[in-house]
Amino acid sequence: MTTRRTILKALAGVAFAADMLPPAAEAADTAVDAARHRAHLDPNVIAKDEDFWLMVRQAYVLDSNIVNLNNGGSSPAPRVALEAMKRALDAANVNPSIVLLREQEPRVEQARRELARLFGCESMEMAITRNASESLATLVMGMDLKSGDEVITTDHSYPRVLQTWRQRSRREGIVVKVLSPSSEGQSQGDLANLVMNAVTERTRVIEICHVTNVLGRIWPVKEIVAQARLRKIDVIVDGAHALAHFPFTNAELNCDFYASTLHKWLGAPIGTGMLFVRKERIAGMWALMPQPATLDNDIKKFEETGTRPAAMRLAILEALRFTVGIGIDRKAARLRFLRDRWSARLVGREEARVLTPSDPTLACGIGYVATPKHDCVKVAARLMEKHGISITAVPTWREPGVRISPNVYTSLAEIDQFSEAFDTVLRDLA
Ligand SMILES: Cc1ncc(COP(=O)(O)O)c(C=O)c1O
The missing domain is CATH 3.90.1150.10 (Aspartate Aminotransferase, domain 1)
Known part of the structure; x- marks a missing residue:
């Protein structure tokens, strides 16, 4: 039968x-x-x-x-997210200045709230960007560093992020130390020790992936963040491959800075990313596009990239409903x-x-x-x-x-x- x-x-x-x-x-x-x-x-x-x-x-x-x-x-993206995006694009095109700016942009706030809930932070700490590259460039370029300050990263980090550090190094004389952990056989303790043992009194920032893009290795974010905090070193976490891939929240990791893309594992359309900055740290970070001082404390200063569609950001809601739902x-x-x-x-x-x-x-x-x-x-x-x-x-x-x-x-x-x-x-x- x-x-x-x-x-x-x-x-x-x-x-x-x-x-x-x-x-x-x-x-x-x-x-x-x-x-x-x-x-x-x-x-x-x-x-x-x-x-x-x-x-x-x-x-x-x-x-x-x-x-x-x-x-x-x-x-x-699952069809339900893709169709939501297409509907929103069509609707905005009819009269962009009314539909996009007055109707759709305010609805993006719902996506911000839901993303914040997924990541485990407050809405006022969650920026919705165009992808992880934008979020990471915001973090790497947005920190005040001076010639001689050290940054520790590894060659397991994403090449574009390494290039961004290298550009800062060429332009401002910061020192970028790129560690080379072996591809296999490292325990979480080994990786954390490798990074922390490279720290000197000039180290200001550590930048690591939560999940590396070649090996798919989950890194000991919580341990590195905890040890770095004791030494007053900022940690930038590239979570492009972690968010919505497996369960975690920032309540466990305790990061101050975390970036991800939403078109890989969340299932949102291409053109969506997230940036978390702990609220006490927002004022101290520069936005990629210059903003008035009135926005110093506002997470939305990191989103100001000019006129752009809201359609992809609205579709995040459907992607979340689907991915969190299954x-x-x-x-x-x-x-x-x-x-x-x-x-x-x-x-x-x-x-x-x-x-x-x-x-x-x-x-x-x-x-x-x-x-x-x-x-x-x-x-x-x-x-x-x-x-x-x-x-x-x-x-x-x-x-x-x-x-x-x-x-x-x-x-x-x-x-x-x-x-x-x-x-x-x-x-x-x-
Ligand atoms: C670890 C990691 N970081 C950042 C990025 C950049 O993501 P996007 O291209 O969405 O900006 C990628 C993309 O593959 C990645 O694998």
Whole structure:
């Protein structure tokens, strides 16, 4: 007999054409309702429930010719968020000076409140920016530093942030110390010690990723922030890969400065980011675009970039409703389950060495595989051309390799398809 379950099983791994899908809001509600009905179950049990994740998948429009395992770059937004953005864009275009400025901009405040709730801060500490790059440039450029002051960062930080520090160094003579922790084998204590042991009496700032973009390694933010605070050193945290990827709040981390992008793991449209600055620290930070002194204490001084659409920021609300609705704890468990699934097949392989730790407290959905016997660019290209699988090659990393980053819509069948294809490609290119 054909049951809903067997139909769902048969559909697992299928990408839906837009006209086959239920309406966006209905699909999102179905997934969120299904999560609510499973609230009594352990997230690790739900992680293996393909029926549930298929419902989540229906909330997206996906390209049926491609298995997208590059969500670390940017993720598709669920349809419900994308449609909210498009509706708002259309509405604003009818009469921008009334609709955009008088109706939509005030509604962005709701998104600010909800984002603040997710991160665990007050609304007046949450700026909504265009992406993590803007938030991080605001922090890096906005701190008063003078020639000879030291900044400690690492080569695991995002290249654009390192460039921003280097520009300050060239222009103002600040000293940027870039540490090089090894790619594997470091405990949280090792990483915290490495950073803190580099501190001198001239150190003013430490800048670290919460989750690194190549290895997907979760860093000991709480420990570094606590130790740095004792020494009156500011810590800038780049959370581009952390927010809405796995559960945490700033009540645990106790950061003063935290930046993220919202188009990677929250599922908001491209063009959205967040910047948290603790309220006591806002006045001491300069905005990227000069602002009047009356805004010194106002978090919105970091948002003043001229006229821009409110549509993306309004769609944050739908992304939040969806992502928080399916459960960030369930999402994290699913992403870890998928990572364990493909990485288990690579254990002991010399030509494909997983450098991301398997310990669930040290990583989540992102995994990195060094391919020492192959050109990683060719591996990624072959996977795409012959197998329709999209991953990221990182030839610039000290152990060149590939990064795998599935999302909540990724099926187990797709992960296994990747594993098979990866084996074939490594064999063919040997
Ligand atoms: C760790 C990290 N920081 C910052 C960024 C910048 O994000 P965006 O391009 O959204 O500004 C990225 C993007 O990949 C990243 O991986």
